[in-house]
Amino acid sequence: MGDINRAMAEQYRNDFLKEVEANVEEGQWVKMCMQCGVCSGSCPLGPAWEHPPQEIFMMIRAGRRDEVLKSESMWMCTSCYNCIVRCPRELPITHIMHGLANYAHRLGLAPKMNPTRRFAKKFWNNLAKSGRVNEIELSVGLYFMDGFKTGIARAWAMKDIGIGMLKAKRLNPFGFLTHKGCKDKKGIHKMLKKAREIEDRRKGFTA
Amino acid sequence: MARKEYSFYPGCSSERLTSASNYMVSVEAMCKKLDVQLNEIPDWNCCGASIGYAEGGELPRHVMNARNLAISEQVNKGQDVVATCAACWLGARETKDRLAHDSDLLAETNEALREAGMNLQYKGEQEVRHMVEVLIEDLGYDELKKPVVKSLEGIKFAGYVGCQTNRPFGIVGESFENPKYLDKLVEIVGGEPVEKYDQKVTCCGGALAFSEPEKSQAQIKKIIESAYDHGAEMIVTPCPVCQMNVEVYQGQINKRYGTKFNMPVTYYSQLMAVAYGGSAKDAGLDGQIIRARKLEEIAAKGVR
Numbered sequence: 001m002g003d004i005n006r007a008m009a010e011q012y013r014n015d016f017l018k019e020v021e022a023n024v025e026e027g028q029w030v031k032m033c034m035q036c037g038v039c040s041g042s043c044p045l046g047p048a049w050e051h052p053p054q055e056i057f058m059m060i061r062a063g064r065r066d067e068v069l070k071s072e073s074m075w076m077c078t079s080c081y082n083c084i085v086r087c088p089r090e091l092p093i094t095h096i097m098h099g100l101a102n103y104a105h106r107l108g109l110a111p112k113m114n115p116t117r118r119f120a121k122k123f124w125n126n127l128a129k130s131g132r133v134n135e136i137e138l139s140v141g142l143y144f145m146d147g148f149k150t151g152i153a154r155a156w157a158m159k160d161i162g163i164g165m166l167k168a169k170r171l172n173p174f175g176f177l178t179h180k181g182c183k184d185k186k187g188i189h190k191m192l193k194k195a196r197e198i199e200d201r202r203k204g205f206t207a
Numbered sequence: 208m209a210r211k212e213y214s215f216y217p218g219c220s221s222e223r224l225t226s227a228s229n230y231m232v233s234v235e236a237m238c239k240k241l242d243v244q245l246n247e248i249p250d251w252n253c254c255g256a257s258i259g260y261a262e263g264g265e266l267p268r269h270v271m272n273a274r275n276l277a278i279s280e281q282v283n284k285g286q287d288v289v290a291t292c293a294a295c296w297l298g299a300r301e302t303k304d305r306l307a308h309d310s311d312l313l314a315e316t317n318e319a320l321r322e323a324g325m326n327l328q329y330k331g332e333q334e335v336r337h338m339v340e341v342l343i344e345d346l347g348y349d350e351l352k353k354p355v356v357k358s359l360e361g362i363k364f365a366g367y368v369g370c371q372t373n374r375p376f377g378i379v380g381e382s383f384e385n386p387k388y389l390d391k392l393v394e395i396v397g398g399e400p401v402e403k404y405d406q407k408v409t410c411c412g413g414a415l416a417f418s419e420p421e422k423s424q425a426q427i428k429k430i431i432e433s434a435y436d437h438g439a440e441m442i443v444t445p446c447p448v449c450q451m452n453v454e455v456y457q458g459q460i461n462k463r464y465g466t467k468f469n470m471p472v473t474y475y476s477q478l479m480a481v482a483y484g485g486s487a488k489d490a491g492l493d494g495q496i497i498r499a500r501k502l503e504e505i506a507a508k509g510v511r
Contacts, residue, residue, distance in 0.1 A: 025265045045422055076419070076422075078410050078414070078423075079257035079370070079414070080370040080410035081370060081375045082374060085374045102263075115418035116419060117261055119258065119414065120418075124258075127253040131250075132219045132252060133253055135219075142417060161455045161456070164496040168229070169494060171224060171225070183250045186324075190322040191270055191320060191322040192271075194318065194319040195315075195319040198266055
């Protein structure tokens, strides 16, 4: 990952905007931002962003590559789409933030311990395994991702919710064993592998 | 033959023993009464949901959605695709939109799709719609009223629309800031919508309820508090993530903030299933963690 990051930084030199336009989902829209700040004011988690979206857009144009890609900011996006519908220039802001987070993650620059990054990774791997989400495996896996002891403490803190879900028959206690997922798992794995290969080639992640 | 037929994309949370299985139960009861037939897309897969982007990236996400749509085109010919889950609908529709406007991405998508079984090719032939859209646009409020045999009179509902059934696509003719359709659905079944409910489109935190629980629970607190402030006895929503987040964390919020929340959170389809004469079980009310007692009482009453 470090190598890809170095290669990208070298390829685009001082033009971070160009790099974003080429490699980030919907990045070609960044230059259209007129700095009105409606996105930042509309974000439900606005105060939690170190650099709200409007600032991120300006920082991209100012070439502050490391500060943007290493930021926790984009990881605060809840995908509520408020910014998209309110943006007077109709920038797909939510997608750009997702794209930046994904790009930072792929380059190995995203904050390692950011909880949303870690959850998102677990979530995708969970669904990709069988084609469908296995909820019990996902939630238990999440509690225990920092080891057994913290796992027990986290599971204990969530026990009332877990018991409630079990009683309401909205959680499968045997899901580890009985979760079926899709029939064509093999095909889905091959399809996803191919998709990743194509995307990596297009974005220059592989030679 | 049923009055309407759709190609149905149920999604991961609708399966038996999952977080929105009660939603699915009530949708089945509702559709039966409305004579709407849902033809499940065979071997459908996850849409990637709103959090899949970080590891999944762009193309793998679209390929997942395109697989469902391509199977639907092949098997459920000529039918619109309908999803009950907000994230499923959003994911699938986003893919449809993106592929319609980007021929390179479309070609790449189909290249990857060929690796999956069933000899799939995505053509973009079918519309992707949410169940609420189908109810309102294809059937209409008058038709939705016809099967009502029991009024939900005397129950005050806060219509919590949330994010993803509302933005960025939303329901045609509704505003993003103050959509009215959920209130109208409440009125149709005889309930009383809380008109001044000011948190109806507030975000519950979505997937961040798992990863950033404090920040999400601050959002959820606002959503419930406003429902109480305006005299609501129940919250009603069209989204499985909204339902789960707003219902299950009330105990933790009470501990954190010293509140005494105990507000049932239901689906629009549960209201309709009860109003159409279904039992509590038909309406999936046994799947509530905070029991919707008033609805259960009405469901237990005989039809006049």
